[in-house]
Amino acid sequence: MKRGTMIGGTYQVLEPLGKGGQSEVWLVLHKRICSLLALKRIPLRARWPRGELDYARHLDHPGLPRIYDVFEAEGYICIVMEYLEGKTLEQLKQEKGSFSEKELLLWLRQLSEILEYLHSRTPPLIHGDIKPSNLMIGPGGRLVLLDFGACLSLGKEKRERYGTKVFAAPEQLDEKLELDIRSDFYSAGKTFRFLSGGKESPGFRRFxxxxxxxxxxxxxSDDRKLQRRLLRVCRKGKRNCLLFSFLAVFLLFFGSIIHIRRQNRTAEEQYQILMESSQTEELVSAIRLFPDREAAYQKLLQIDLLDQVFTREESRKLEEILGSWGEKLEKEAYGDLAYELGIAYWYYFQQAEGKNYAGVWFERALEGGLTPERQKKAKIYRELGSYCEKKTRQELSGEGALNWKGFFEAICACCVENSQESVPALLRERLQEELLSLCYDGLLYFRDNGITETELQELVEELKNMAPGKQAEAFSVTEESVQALYAGHTFTEEGGRKDEK
Known part of the structure; x- marks a missing residue:
């Protein structure tokens, strides 16, 4: 396989991790959840133990890597599992040459616990390929049993055997014989005899x-008897075993710290790569990695608004993301993001209910740590949005009373707060159009609720200054309508006027 290629439609190949016999292991990236995993690829055979592999996916033990996926691709069976950093006992032996008996006994006890777990399943699961290259010392100093490529459920029909000849039990090499849990005991004994180099204490040798x-x-005959005998071997060197236990705890703690640091460094590198993208799914992956960072949320919103349209699909996706991970953000960051989302709904949402949604997000923004300036604007937008929603409901159903004087004051406040040059010109133009429309629609109600002609004229002038030169015709119609209204006339929707009776 080549770096960067996709396999199984989900996994991107990064680099090789190892090779042995006909199998090979690769580091892959799960594109949807942005997680590093290990993928083992083995040539597909007619009687491959697929059932056992699917069964192994449900195992849960600290000494076993999690199996996430099993599938066939390009003439291979692929096993996707948890990626663990560490070295196998085969690699460690090549580096160190030999191990102390205390180390071997500790690892053997851990292996016996793993085998007891496998053998106690229903039906019992036989690993079938215990050997030094399948025993890894993980980041916390814990022994992990790898590779379920040769696993077999006890009682299943005979099938081709895939174990390693040097470490396999005699019955595993004879297709006429059934395997049982004692086959794993043989391979474990052969493995630790190889690791010890034949230099064991009398008790360990007999074991x-x-x-x-x-x-x-x-x-x-069973795991319990094996463990009881192994415990007696360990007790003969009780003092040294105790000392080594303390050392193991220290290595576990120290190794865990190193592992966490490595994971954090890897995650940070992935995050920076994802943040360089302009693709929605890549930015969502960045949010999954670090949900407490505001930058990916903000960039996602900016990309949604590049076309100056905030679609229902885009809004739904962003709200789902905030619902899943937004609580991880700090209060101030959430407040700023809610404010920006309110602005997006107010100015860019395609449907009429945009201002109603905007009001909800401005309300949430006010619960966050906004700056005084943004807090003031958020209150104005919230109030104005609330009036718009009530006005629409009243027009449709005739229900509810609207405080038209308060509505007028909200329009004035929104106009003043958004007239500064610091507000983008496009937003000022859009707001000018919306506020002028609201003003025109409410002229009669404003007059009947005590708003003077001078106050209305001042508001129209303020609106003009928001975006000079824009909406000239609409302003002309509105100004004439104000004059006509206060001169004792009413006006039509087309801007004409008629005498009041």
Missing amino acids: LDICMQEDRSRRF
Whole structure:
């Protein structure tokens, strides 16, 4: 496989992690959740144990990597599993040459716990390929059993065996014989005899000899008996074992810190790469990585508004994201984002209910830590949006009373607060058009609720100054309508006038 190619429609190949026999392991990136995983690829065979692999996906033990996916692609079976940083016992032996018996006993006890978990499943699951290259020491110093490519459920029909010959039990090499949990005991004994180099204490030697009996009836019959005998071996060196236990705890703690730092560094690198993108899914992945950072949310909103339209689909997607991860943001960051979302609904939303939605988000913005200037504007927008919603409801159903004087004051305040040069010209032009329309529609109500002609004329003049030269015809009609209204005339929707009776 080549770096950057996609496999299974979801996983992007990054780099090789290892190779052995006919299999190969690659580091891959899950594109949807932006997570690093390990993918093992093995040539597809007619009687591959797919059922056992699917069964293994449900295992949950700290000594086993999680299996997330199993699928076939390009003549291979692919097993996607948790990516763990660490070294196998085969690699460590090549580097160190030998291990102390205390180290070996600690790892063997951990392996026995893992095997007990596998063998206690219903039906029991036989690993089938225990060997040094399948035993990893993870970041916390914990032994992890890798590779379920040869696993087999106890009692299943005979099938081709995939274990490694050097470490496989005699019955595993004879297709006429059934396997059972004692086959794993043999491979474990053979593995630790290899790791010890044949230099064991008498008790440890006898333990491994029992595991490796050719006649499996002479091996340990179950996991509990194996563990009890192993515990007696460890107790003979109780003081040293205790000292090594303290060391193991220290390594676990220290290794965990290193692992967390590495994970954080990797996540930060992924985040920076994703933030360079202008694709929605990439930015959503950045939010998943660090939901407490405001930048990805803001960039996503900016991209949605590049065409100066905020669609229903875009708004729904952004609200879902905020519903899932927005609570991770700090109060001030959430307030700023809610304010920007309110502006998006107010000016750019395609449907008429945009101002109603805007009012909701301005309300949420006020609960955050806005600057005094934004807080003042958010209150004005909220009030004006509330009046617009009440006005629409009254026109449609005739229900509810509207405070027209308060409505007029909200229009005036919104006009004053958005007349500054600091407000983008496009927003001033759009707001000018909207406020002038609201003003014109409410002229009769304003007059009947005590608003003077002078006050109305001053508002119209303020609106003119928001975006000079714009809406000239509409302003002319509005000014004539104000004069006619206060001269004892009413006016039609077309701007003409007629005498009041």
